[in-house]
Amino acid sequence: MTHPLEALTPDELRTAAALYREARGEADPLFVSASLSEPSREELATLEAGGQVPRRVRIVAVAGPCALAEAVVSLTDRRVESLEVIEPARPPVLFEEAIGAIVAVKEHPDWQAAMRRRGIDDFDRVQLDPWPPGTFGLPHEEGRRLTKVISYLREHPEDNGYAHPIEGVLAHVDLGTGEVLFVEDLGVVPIPEESGSYYPEHQVALRTDLKPIEITQPEGPSFTVEGNLARWQRWQFRVTLDPIEGLVLHQIGYEDGGRLRPIMHRASLSEMVVPYGSTDPMHRWKNAFDAGEWGMGRMVNSLELGCDCLGEIHYFDAPMLTERGDVNVVTNAICMHEEDYSILWKHHDMHSFRTEVRRQRRLVVSAIYTVGNYEYAFYWYFYLDGSIQLEVKLTGIIQPQAVAPGADPGNANLIAPGLAAPHHQHLFCVRLDMAVDGFTNSVVEVNAEPQPPGPDNEWHNGIVSVATTFETELQARREVNPATSRSWRIVNPRRVNRLGQPVSYKLIPQSSPTMLAGDDSWVARRAGFARHNLWVTPYHPDERRAAGDHANQSGGGDGLPRWTAADRPITDTDIVVWHTFGVTHLVRPEDWPVMPVESTGFLLVPFGFFDRNPALDVPPPSSGHCHT
Ligand code: CU
Numbered sequence: 001m002t003h004p005l006e007a008l009t010p011d012e013l014r015t016a017a018a019l020y021r022e023a024r025g026e027a028d029p030l031f032v033s034a035s036l037s038e039p040s041r042e043e044l045a046t047l048e049a050g051g052q053v054p055r056r057v058r059i060v061a062v063a064g065p066c067a068l069a070e071a072v073v074s075l076t077d078r079r080v081e082s083l084e085v086i087e088p089a090r091p092p093v094l095f096e097e098a099i100g101a102i103v104a105v106k107e108h109p110d111w112q113a114a115m116r117r118r119g120i121d122d123f124d125r126v127q128l129d130p131w132p133p134g135t136f137g138l139p140h141e142e143g144r145r146l147t148k149v150i151s152y153l154r155e156h157p158e159d160n161g162y163a164h165p166i167e168g169v170l171a172h173v174d175l176g177t178g179e180v181l182f183v184e185d186l187g188v189v190p191i192p193e194e195s196g197s198y199y200p201e202h203q204v205a206l207r208t209d210l211k212p213i214e215i216t217q218p219e220g221p222s223f224t225v226e227g228n229l230a231r232w233q234r235w236q237f238r239v240t241l242d243p244i245e246g247l248v249l250h251q252i253g254y255e256d257g258g259r260l261r262p263i264m265h266r267a268s269l270s271e272m273v274v275p276y277g278s279t280d281p282m283h284r285w286k287n288a289f290d291a292g293e294w295g296m297g298r299m300v301n302s303l304e305l306g307c308d309c310l311g312e313i314h315y316f317d318a319p320m321l322t323e324r325g326d327v328n329v330v331t332n333a334i335c336m337h338e339e340d341y342s343i344l345w346k347h348h349d350m351h352s353f354r355t356e357v358r359r360q361r362r363l364v365v366s367a368i369y370t371v372g373n374y375e376y377a378f379y380w381y382f383y384l385d386g387s388i389q390l391e392v393k394l395t396g397i398i399q400p401q402a403v404a405p406g407a408d409p410g411n412a413n414l415i416a417p418g419l420a421a422p423h424h425q426h427l428f429c430v431r432l433d434m435a436v437d438g439f440t441n442s443v444v445e446v447n448a449e450p451q452p453p454g455p456d457n458e459w460h461n462g463i464v465s466v467a468t469t470f471e472t473e474l475q476a477r478r479e480v481n482p483a484t485s486r487s488w489r490i491v492n493p494r495r496v497n498r499l500g501q502p503v504s505y506k507l508i509p510q511s512s513p514t515m516l517a518g519d520d521s522w523v524a525r526r527a528g529f530a531r532h533n534l535w536v537t538p539y540h541p542d543e544r545r546a547a548g549d550h551a552n553q554s555g556g557g558d559g560l561p562r563w564t565a566a567d568r569p570i571t572d573t574d575i576v577v578w579h580t581f582g583v584t585h586l587v588r589p590e591d592w593p594v595m596p597v598e599s600t601g602f603l604l605v606p607f608g609f610f611d612r613n614p615a616l617d618v619p620p621p622s623s624g625h626c627h628t
Helices: 010-024 041-048 095-107 109-116 522-526 560-564
Strands: 031-037 056-064 067-074 079-086 126-131 146-153 165-174 179-185 223-226 229-232 235-242 246-256 259-275 314-321 327-348 355-371 374-383 388-396 412-416 419-422 424-434 440-450 463-469 487-496 502-509 534-538 573-585 595-606
Touching: 010 031, 010 056, 010 067, 010 079, 010 314, 010 327, 031 067, 031 235, 031 314, 056 079, 095 109, 095 126, 095 146, 095 165, 095 179, 109 165, 109 179, 126 165, 223 327, 229 355, 235 314, 235 327, 235 355, 246 355, 246 374, 259 374, 259 388, 259 522, 388 424, 388 573, 424 595, 487 573, 502 573, 534 560, 573 595
Parallel strands: none
Antiparallel strands: 031 056, 056 067, 067 079, 126 146, 146 165, 165 179, 223 229, 229 235, 235 246, 246 259, 259 424, 314 327, 327 355, 355 374, 374 388, 388 595, 412 419, 424 573, 440 463, 440 487, 440 573, 487 502, 502 595, 534 573
């Protein structure tokens, strides 16, 4: 019997697609996604008690210009359990339709005329990038699924087109019909000419003084893998790849004294947004929701040993249903390996001269996604001291604009001659389905504050730890505050450590921004999740996507703002923690022509979850490596 959280196999995907076709009576539907339909809390309890739980697939397919069909298919019973048509709702931009849009734009006389006005006659030299169009309350948006298409010049097939944006030309295409609705020409700006090549053969000289670093583990790695279940040190969890969310970790637990203690039931990217802060009509509509509008998981890279990951690697493949119902297996989609991570703890006793030092090590689970010009790399880390970290690495090519020589680039920074990059943000919202020693959790905000001066603080040096338990959802809409070292502890009020304190994990945010776009902007309404760094909701199986289930061309207001408006109780209950983090990207010249990794993320560290340092039992480094 396959575990209900085991990753879907190619055969299962094919079976699910066939059952869907049969139930809908459609020979060749356009599929959006097929993902694991995860068992309910009750079913998991059944499973733990030795019962059986069906394996299910959730299928989403196009069912009209602005309609989607959603089916839950039981693989165990080989039947469609539920089938629903949702309208209005748009899928993420589909590859087949995006390619159709590119072809249609190239053939359109208005676009061709706009190119000729810029001296371009050879249309094969033009790279077209379809974008999710956003929503701006315009009449042509209604009843259609759309794309906006931007043009770039490529001097040769391997040229970096982003070095040569063809400013001012914006083609609007109906993805459903493939029709070009209209082409805007907002004015000619000289096309920047300088090459943006990052290929080795185009660099003046390559460095010759980097000696090899080889990572070897002669006895193999310290983890084991069984299906999608990974075990390393005291940790265990399952790994899947969702077409929309990308990398998903399930049932993260830590073995402590012979008992597996749950920490998180599920952890994933829920949604993200890249709002551009340019007021220029060519760029002001750019707001990429790279999960909901494209499907982050659909963009996953096939990773290469020695390039993307170094060392003794275990790869997980990701079988995915194609838009026409075949299966495409992305090999090496998820990388797992161990990394040495400097020291774990150390002390030199100055009286006995005895030194004890331990090496820190972490288990890395990662996946990299390419969304058009940009790369997002997600790294989950598990540490020997019980800590968990998510690091998102931002790289790839920034979204450019052409500026006339000497002109003010506006809400953008100049990065090369005639080339600028608009100010923008990358805001990620992770959904952390917490289960710290069980599902009944609360969230406590802790601020470190100066103690008010007074008779009990005569020297004005007092620091107090001010803890506030969030009672309801509206109280838990919070922002980071580095000045008070603000953190949020996810506590289990029903389990205490040896000191009588409730066990907890502490979410340590970075000094992440929230969305800068105004409250009444379209993007703020559509990506309400980005208005706060923290949200807490009572668990509800349907609440998965922070901007609502169908973010592409959404009207706004859905997701976290809508759910939490109910102000439901969130103490000592089954809760989900949502953390929005990221960066405001004021682009540097050094980010061009390809951006060195910028990183963002957060930490989850045990706080009274263990009775003391849980890593005292890590043995000293073996003698071959450490001479004491
Ligand atoms: Cu950026």
